[in-house]
Amino acid sequence: MEIDGAQLAALAAVVDEGTFEAAARRLHVTPSAVSQRVKGLEQAMGQVLVRRSRPCRATDAGHALVRLAGQTALLQSEALVAVRGVTGAAPRVSVAVNADSLSTWFPAAIAELPIRARLDLRREDQDHSAELLRDGSVMAAVTADPQAVQGCRVRPLGAMRYLPVGSPSYVTQWFGGGLDPAALAVAPLLTFNRKDALQVRFLRQVSRRPLEPPVHYVPSSSAFVELVRRGLGWGMVPDVAAAPLLADGELVVLAPGRHLDIPLYWQHWKLESAVLDALTTSVVAAAREVLHGP
Structure with missing residues (x-):
């Protein structure tokens, strides 16, 4: 039919x-x-x-x-x-991108796109963006899912490295005696939203047991970093965003040598499309400038 x-x-x-x-x-x-x-x-x-x-x-x-x-x-x-x-038929391309990628390396990819397109960027956590591919809401996505969604191609991008950081005064106040489970259980932390599991992963890595500290929800990458800098709580911040603040002494790493690496992948519809091909080339190149690996 x-x-x-x-x-x-x-x-x-x-x-x-x-x-x-x-x-x-x-x-x-x-x-x-x-x-x-x-x-x-x-x-x-x-x-x-x-x-x-x-x-x-x-x-x-x-x-x-x-x-x-x-x-x-x-x-x-x-x-x-x-x-x-x-000339007026520039294709519309919908893409799901996690907030930290959107606020760091992803803009370089789309700014240098060599082909005209009308972009529809949708912010979605990397652990959930593959769902938007499955239901047809987006044509491409930055995702943490290495398994290709049916009808899609997948490319590894590298890992975004997150550091557990806080302001010097915050760390002195809450972790003056060391980064032990008792302190982590009561020290306030920041979380992007209820889908954000980074802080929970780090807590489990350090304490080896479930903890329920006070949580501030801050659904903005820039505000998240700023509020960590101002001492509202500690949080997992991408190393590329934390680097200048660490260099200036405005942030310190809670546990030197510890970090979380979140592998990211680029998935897009399996189409013979000049726009998707060009976007894929730009995204992979931009990711390699910032991400670790692959």
Whole structure:
């Protein structure tokens, strides 16, 4: 059977934008037209493809079609440029990137991209970004998952090294007697969000037992580093971000010689796409300048 292109685009727009109204604005049609197109596709497929929630979400069956819609749109825009030289047809490329990569090495990759594209960057923890590839939400991702998602290629990027750091006054106050489990159990720490497991991993590495110290949630890479510098708590900071503050004496390492290396991988749809190829080349090159290994 053939899939109607307008119906497929409507489904993708609803899932991407979250509502039928927003999808209608993106497609320059009425919400009723979007609804009719999605219903028509569901009738053709014989099952529900999108959950009418806030925001709207694709069903398992819908994910496969959302992914198809993205692949079709990407290849179509590249074909228009190649065949007709359409200057306004720059492809839209959605990419999931963890916050620490986004605030350190990743901007260099996209700033030097030699091909025109409309980027849609989505911040997601490296331990969870592969899920966005699986459901078709993004075309590529920086992820901690070395196993290629079905229909994707995977490339090792290297490891981001995290150092346990705090301000000198904080370390003196809380760890003056040493970095022992008793002190770690009560010393405040910073965590990016509830998906961030770096601090927990370090605690387990040092204490060998579960600890529940006071936690501050700070969902911003720059604010995270700044608040560690100001003594709100200790935290795991990428070595590239910590280096100048360590050199100036504004931060100190809690446990010299200890660190966490988080291997990162680049996964992208397995398509013959000039944009994805160029992006992959830029991402791998930028990662090698900062990350350890691979």
